[in-house]
Amino acid sequence: MVLQGFFSKGRGVKEDPAVSVFREYIRLKTVHPEPDYDGALKFLGRISEELGLPMKKIEVCPGRVVAIMTWTGTNPSLKSVLLNSHTDVVPVYQEQWKYDAFAAVKDAEGNIYGRGTQDMKCVTIQYIEAIRRLKAAGKRFPRTIHLTFVPDEEVGGHKGMESFINHPEFKKLNVGFALDEGLANPTEAFTVFYGERNPWWITIRCPGSPGHGSRFVENTAAEKLRRIINSFLAFREREKQRLDTSECFTLGDVTTVNMTMVHGGVAYNVIPAEMDVSFDLRIPPTVDLQEFEEQIKAWCAEAGEGITYEFAQKFMQQNTTSTEDNNPWWKAFSSTCKALNMTLEKEIFPAATDSRFIRAVGLPAIGFSPMNRTPILLHDHNEFLNEEVFLRGITVYERLLPVLTAVPAQSGEE
The missing domain is CATH 3.40.630.10 (Zn peptidases)
Incomplete structure (x- = not known):
């Protein structure tokens, strides 16, 4: 030119x-x-x-x-x-x-x-x-x-x-x-x-038993939060492996997962009654979005009782x-x-x-x-x-x- x-x-x-x-x-x-x-x-x-x-x-x-x-x-x-x-x-x-x-x-x-x-x-x-x-x-x-x-x-x-x-x-x-x-x-x-890819910004809310920071309180928010984080980041690692091992995939062909925010707690010695974690997900048009949300529901159910989630952004069009x-x-x-x-x-x-x-x-x-x-x-x-x-x-x-x-x-x- x-x-x-x-x-x-x-x-x-x-x-x-x-x-x-x-x-x-x-x-x-x-x-x-x-x-x-x-x-x-x-x-x-x-x-x-x-x-x-x-x-x-x-x-x-x-x-x-x-x-x-x-x-x-x-x-x-x-x-x-x-x-x-x-x-x-x-x-x-x-x-x-x-x-x-x-x-x-x-x-x-x-x-x-x-x-x-x-x-x-x-x-x-x-x-x-x-x-x-x-x-x-x-x-x-x-x-x-x-x-x-x-x-x-x-x-x-x-x-x-x-x-x-x-x-x-x-x-x-x-x-x-x-x-x-x-x-x-x-x-x-x-x-x-x-x-x-469809951007999904999701916050998972984990309720739990509060109490004094000196005790082994059962069913804490932090324990549920850890299980949620583990599920999301394990999936992240699997997608990263798919990208790294495929010669024909680009970043747009896999789902990325990144933990972006964690909230909870009021003091060092108080076990919080709730903790939140937020993720930025980017989902390619080849993924069934309804099935993917069902997977999120399953991760929440496996992590403990009372866990809920909400979307700050949930784009569903795959044209x-x-x-x-x-x-x-x-x-x-x-x-x-x-x-x-x-x-x-x-x-x-x-x-x-x-x-x-x-x-x-x-x-x-x-x-x-x-x-x-x-x-x-x-x-x-x-x-x-x-x-x-x-x-x-x-x-x-x-x-x-x-x-x-x-x-x-x-x-x-x-």
Whole structure:
């Protein structure tokens, strides 16, 4: 692929304007627990004026706004192409970073450091800059393109895409196909995601006999808690073994289990009447979810009387997007990548993105961040993206969008 623009690697060469916009976006502190969403909306409003695209703002929950930019196609009755991205980023441990996580420092190798460089402010700006190039070239396409910028993805999406997907304004978008975030790939290949594991966040409550800390009290909460932990972590180890011993499995093909919180007790010398333990489970679409919950019930029953559980999150949809060669959307996507000499690796996404809400309403969605030769650093210290990889991604979208928006009308569209 031909890289466009100028690269600045400490040699005094002018920086590509798209890189400057990317770094400006990184500097906006849209970080939890108090994201600067107003700053992001102001930034996006300026971009919409530069592109000559109208931007609509939809408050889907109090204080939570989805911004929508629209490039209307020449045949707007056709289903649209949705380019989704989230504006929020996760917190940082600044003492673990070599640079300020919101300064967007670029080193001599062209690596741009900052929270959100991979997850997923890069993709947001790549969408925008690809459209800027296409509009500057006077291009028009049959299908409408909508760019959506949603809040709260990093805290589950409940006040973001999950609310928006059921909003009348989403239905007006008439979406036929969506692109959303993926992951970096440290090899020459690019990873694409056609489905996701279901996130289950569960808390197990273990009641027991209280008493003085000097006695051997029977039937304590801690004993039940230990049995629960043992059951969950034994299952975790079995799944890890499946992943480690299979040459064809990726992380998205197995269930991960991680104990994330333990609560209970009031004093050193008081045996508590209840103790809680919480787990983060990520379950692939190949697992029967009802059978899996029955297994959890069995672990609870085996651990002792009175144990209950509740879910903070329990996603039950297992829809995946077709990657068959006869699927028109996948054919358009994959053939364009092939023409760009890109090797694609198809996987189930190991974590959770807003794509799951899009697929849950029956719409095809591909998770894709065009970042190869890049270590996976989302949510990690010293998250970075090289400017050449970033600029190449713009070129990828510049080639993808004309093909996706020219997919022939499907049954029921005209």
